[in-house]
Amino acid sequence: MTSLETHFEVQAFLAYEARLLDEERYPEWLGLFTEDAHYWAPGVENRGRSDKEGTYAPSRMAYFDDTLDDLRRRVTRFTAPTAWAEDPATRHLHVVSNIEVEDGETAGELLVRSVFVNYRGQGDVDAATLYGRREDVLRRVPDGGLRIARRLVVLRHAVLPAKNINTFF
Amino acid sequence: MKDDLLALRDLDDGWLDRRVFWDRDVYELELERIFARCWLFVAHESQLPKPGSFLTTWMGEDHVLVVRRRDGSIGAYLNSCPHRGNRVCTAEAGTARGFVCNYHGWSFDLDGRLAGVHESAAFGREPTFDRSKLGLTPVAQLDTYKGLVFATFDPDAPPLRDFLGDFAFYLDVMLDNDEGGTEFAGGSITSVLDCNWKIAAENFAGDALHAGWTHASGAEAMLGRGVAGLSGDDTESYHVNVNGHCWEFNLDGVGNAATLGDRRIIDYLRANEARFTERLGPLRAKMVGSISSVNVFPNFSFLPGQNTFRTWQPKGPHRTELHTWVLVNRDAPEEVKDAWRKGAMMTFSPSGVFEMDDGENWELATRANQGVVTRRQRLYYGLGSDTAIEHPELPGNVHRGQVNDANQRAFYRRWSELLRAGTWDEVPS
């Protein structure tokens, strides 16, 4: 059982992270990850319950299957002045909820589950809503703060109801 | 019907009528005369590894169930129950011994035959009930080309090899550069774009022009620099097309592959260059990973090098469902295959640093035509009007220079021919 204080700390951490994404503060957002971080958002397939292959798997296609360097590359695109599709800026809203915190497998790590909804408005009338579940491993670092060491994002969509994902979850 | 529109009379002069992207009746005719008649890509054989393997996909707006049968052959059927029309298979992929309809429990075997019915006593008393006539409706023809499975609803469609024609020579660049053939790396990703399907298809058919501009930020992310100009006098590059199938390319060998930003892929291509040359000859060996893009008419596209394979499924005149896969050589080392899987997703998936910039352009290029006055304004497709050449090695219609509209014009010419033809006999070959 984690303390009230830890739960509160995690909740504040995730809310801050969501705001960084809403405000497109990508370099700061990258700073929330450990150097060895893995960020994985598998493609979700519409498969039967008895299908042993499962609805997602590491060997299959993914929206993100990223090391920190991969994430940095994506941020390079987002912040390039030639990213025409990002100007005017997309109006992102990341809502994070249903936060559960427990001790991780490794000392100094927490296993954090949450759900998210990403609403976005783009251009004049373009809008999309993406949602899913997340499972994070947060690691306590020497300065006392928390960093994301692992994130699994499982979208609830088999057909992504949008033309792209121009943010992170 | 608007014969005048379908004739695209100004196309040879480099002009396209915008109504082709907007009108509902044009779209309905496309479903009948293109999607219900042409050979369409439905699967890669590797997606159906054993008897009972199945997947569901689209042929036009018809939902289709593709299965590996007991005898190893592949079948494809309308995924709609002959009883009341319900979808028979509700998963996108998996393994099954047969399919049972959820509505009244009719069951079908892998050959599509009606195998059993619920309350069989009632049906047994019914003289009009003939089990042999109530199977799933099969496609008219199904065939494969080097791992790719195609099907057509039209019994009169020419054989797949004739439909592809000399384009097979080019397809071998991707499908036959290695003895072990190819496979899809695993899984697929599907997304939706509010654009006309042809805007995406013609982009892959010939639009090298957009690469350096639209994708400047993606190139910055993956290469640390923009895309170099593609139309200099010193570059050797082409538009080629056969029967409306289009390939634009240069001969830089690894220009597309380099955008994946993974050394292992470049090393693999370089290490195998001699083998590619042996199988394909020196010219085609340089196309394996070069700056290029391809559309197999009507809606099956891919990028050599990035190895993203995709279909643009029509969902109305202003909506397209994009299905994507990653192609790899079956005998490539596992870590190389995995590098391709990751690289293709990093660049060309809905979250990919290149793909991300296409959708918005295509959606807005579609939506603009809602305006009745806007729709009257022709679009410029005039690049490369005098670039046709004869080439000693390259078959089909060959044009010099990949910054060109020759393939796009060929794509719409084929579109026009098919929409105006009542039967395959009337389609110019």
Ligand code: FES
């Ligand atoms: S609709 Fe399929 S069994 Fe009735």
Ligand SMILES: [Fe+2]
């Ligand atoms: Fe593009």
